[in-house]
Amino acid sequence: MRYIKRVILPLLCCVLVLSGCSSPFVEDNTVEEVAPVTFWSLNKGENGKLEITTLVPPVMNEKKRLFTLDVDLLKQGKKDFNLKFYRELKLGQLRMLLINENLAKKEVISLMNTILSDPDVSPRLYVVLVRGNFEKYLEKEKNEHKNLDYFLYRMFRHYERRNQGEMTIVNIHEFMEKVYSPYSDPVLPIFKVNEKKVTYEGTAFFKNNDYVGSVKDMEDQMFQLLANDHYLKNLPLSPLKVSLGQVRSRVHMKVDRNYKTLSIKVHVKGRIDEYRGHRNILSSSEMRKLNKDIESYLQGQSMDLVKKTQKLKAEPLEVGAHTLSPLLQPMSRKEWLNYYENMKVKVDYIVKIEPLSL
Helix, strand or coil: CHHHHHHHHHHHHHHHHHHHCCCCCCCCCCHHHEEECCEEEEEECHHHCEEEEEEECCCCCCCCEEEEEEECCHHHHHHHHHCCCCCEEECCCCCEEEEEHHHHCCCCHHHHHHHHCCCCCCCCCEEEEEECCHHHHHHHHCCCCCCHHHHHHHHHHHHHHHCCCCCCCCEHHHHHHHHCCCCCCCEEEEEEECCCCEEEEEEEEEECCEEEEEEEHHHHHHHHHHHCCCEEEEEEEHHHCEEEEEEEEEEEEEECCCCCEEEEEEEEEEEEEEECCCCCCCCHHHHHHHHHHHHHHHHHHHHHHHHHHHHHCCCCCCHHHHHCCCCCCCCCHHHHHHHHHCCEEEEEEEEEEECCCC
């Protein structure tokens, strides 16, 4: 018993002493002393520099201030911000990374790697491509709309959780995962911004480290059905004067053994929400004709999307994954893309549409 006391008591004393000491390597995270950063806006600066913008203080009842710095390195921006603001900026609440389109044409992957390597940053950080001057929009709106940055974050979060296919939503983990996959290429949403509003523009395609092109309007809707959420809450088909709702798709892709033909079969279910065409859709024969019109239109639009990816030699549709087999050695990415570029494509839609609800 005496031996146990001689061993345990000194240990307890050491614990009490150490718990009362402050280590020089422990960061000060006192609430009153820190300002969590909600977003970073990255732009192309002058003379090869990087322009970083954020809004401080985030989500607080204080007057908003827009901070913009020109730096050579991303990590330098974090340090320089702390020299200009009375609270220490922390990246633990970083939720959005907004990259200007002009900067994306020059570099993206190196920026992503730098941010993802920071242990304070969540892998669920939303990444967005911005077309236009986002800083001017912030400068105008920051005093008129409280918690503007939080509003943008909630919008991305809403569409990610709902999986409505209305827009492409990508986090940094998903982006980098596809960067290192041999049979897929990453995508990002594009938002167009002016001094008055921010609107969804479409989806940007990347190949290796390069931003190679984008799709919008109907091509973007086809991308949502073929490769993203496989669901659209609303799909207006203006040339046919019809709007479809609750559209769900099942996609089957097949590449022949000689890698010369890609066959895509898409099963689509939905309902008619609005119709302003000339057909009497109360008639079963006329409804069948409208159904055929919808199939033909969707086939043409999907074909345009696939041909665009072939021309860009990009793999946002992940077609190459359908060539994998346990009995065959996987092709190199370069070899596969050479096949894909020249592949004949067949698209077939099987559409089942419920008539207009009364």
